[in-house]
Amino acid sequence: MSINHGANLYDLSKKYGFSKDEFLDFSSNINPFGASTLAKETVINNIDQVSIYPDPNYINLKNSISNYCNCLQQNIILGSGATELISSFIKTINPTNALLLSPAYSEYEKELSKINCKIDKYYSKPENNFKIDVANLINTVNKNNYQLIIICNPSNPTGFTFTNTEIECLLKSTNAFVMVDETYIEFTDNAKFSSTKLVDNYNNLFVIRGTSKFFSTPGIRLGYGLISNENVKNSINSNLDLWNINILASLMGEVMFKDSDFIDNTVKVMTDQRTLLLKELKKLKDLKVYDSQGNFILCEITSKALTASEIREKLIPHKIIIRDCSSFDGLGEYFFRVCILKPEDNQLLLKSLNTILK
Template identity: 80%
Template sequence: MSLNHGANLYDLSKKYGFSKEEFLDFSSNINPLGASNAAKDIVIKNIDQVSIYPDPDYTNLKNSISSYCHCNKENIVLGSGATELISSFIKTINPTKALLLSPAYSEYEKELKKINCNIDKYYSKHENDFKIDIDKLINHINSNKYNLIIICNPNNPTGFTFSKAEIKTLLESTNTFFMIDETYIEFTDTKAFSSTSLVDDYNNIFVIRGTSKFFSTPGIRLGYGLISNTSVKDSISSHLDLWNINIFATLMGEVMFKDTHFIENTINVMTKERDYLFDNLRNIDDLNVYDSQGNFILCEIKSKKLTASELRDKLIPHKIIIRDCASFDGLNEYFFRVCILKPEDNRLLINSLNNIF
């Protein structure tokens, strides 16, 4: 990955003489438990399908996603990763004025700049623990007549999350389009926080999800968008390549969305380990630790004994990589993010941070 998207393990392994596999990469917010065994087995058992084309309608895959997200399968658009759908949606609605809830993933701004859109930013602030007052946000939106509001929910890197009820209020209280990026939503209580079930009832919302993070499958490039606005959906679909989802991504998707054992085990392990990291990071007097519903936690070195970059450099020789958050607009050089890894890895991180501070 590039500098703005996490650690480049290839470069670090050359510089420090470690293999890529030796690093504990707390900068990469991918499920550390790996992919669904059932999904991997289906590829192994059907390896000869490499010689056939996928179903161009992706009927079984869309049925699986529909059941998983509790939405109409006719409202599903498939993409080669979530990034393709972000780009396609922005190009399709072609907003002249957009609002980004910031700090945020850098790709949103890059795509908006490609179409010369005027971009405003609505910053969540550390003095408010990065929480956003929905009434103030609604007033701001209605006062500025935006064509598009982009929300990463949970927000990366702050971890703040709007509830489903709050998103519904936003949809009903404003007159604009919302793009809700739910890349990390599956690490939360989806019944309380996910907007997928709102799509069938509101035509001014586009929900984007990918399988890279929760299902630990960045290599298959499978993303999906949910939208009931027929004209926008058809326009997005018309610009996507035929068979844009390969046969193995299709097979894995048909299975992993139904793998309840994998889903429940991931949620149980990640929730327990998130609680462990919260408790122990907050015991370090030098740090401010912010609430998160994601599989990552934002921290601030309040003592200013060292910067996040200096902390990162101290940890790398111990084969530990954290995310320096200075590149996120609205954060300074004292913010860093750690993702949740396996129990033994999380304990090593805490021990190393205690030794440093």
């Protein structure tokens, strides 16, 4: 994994002499409680299915996603992770100009650059607590006739989140395609923030989700996109490989989207821990802590006595890794991000940061 996508535990283990399992990785925003037990048991109990081909139409998997996202089954596109779908969508609509809400995940700009798209950036700013006014955004889009708007919701790394009412206003008020990456939306209030229920009614909306973060399954490479635009949907589907989702990923997906106990428990614990971590981080000296709806929190070192890189290095002997955010466009060397882990791990982070900042 490159520096732009978090820590490489294998390299750090070799450098510092720790087992990679000893590290508390606050740079990786994956559900720390692991995958759904029901989904894992399904794989174990059906392991012999590795000897057969998956259903090429993935009917059961799409039914599960459809019920989970409250959208029509025919508007679901399956992909090998969210990044594949980002690339496929951008190549398909082939915009000549796009507006990228920044700071943002680096892959958006990378994929836009591949098609020689003109990229403008709409920066959320620390002086506004990284909040974005949707009316001002709409004016900017219409003034410049952008063909595509890319939004990560909640925004990584700032944690700012548009409500689905605001996204609907954007869809109604512009002629642009709107791509909403909801990689982290499930850690917050879906009813208020998720745009999946808008998909069936707006053909200029593409919602992307993956299962790596919330469902803690980066190893199965399962992502899905939601879109009702027939031309775009058919074009993307025509370029996907047959059986692009392996049988184990399909089996897990059929079960985990229905595992309400896992889903409800994850949301409750992560919400409680986010509230606690925000409260306690705000007590630490020389830190400005930004409110977040994601499973991560952005912090700024206000004293400038240490850089984020220096704090990161000081935490490694404590077997703690944080994300230095200097690689995010629009942020500087004094910003870092911490993800929410298990309660006892979060307490150790607070204790270690307090020691360093003193």
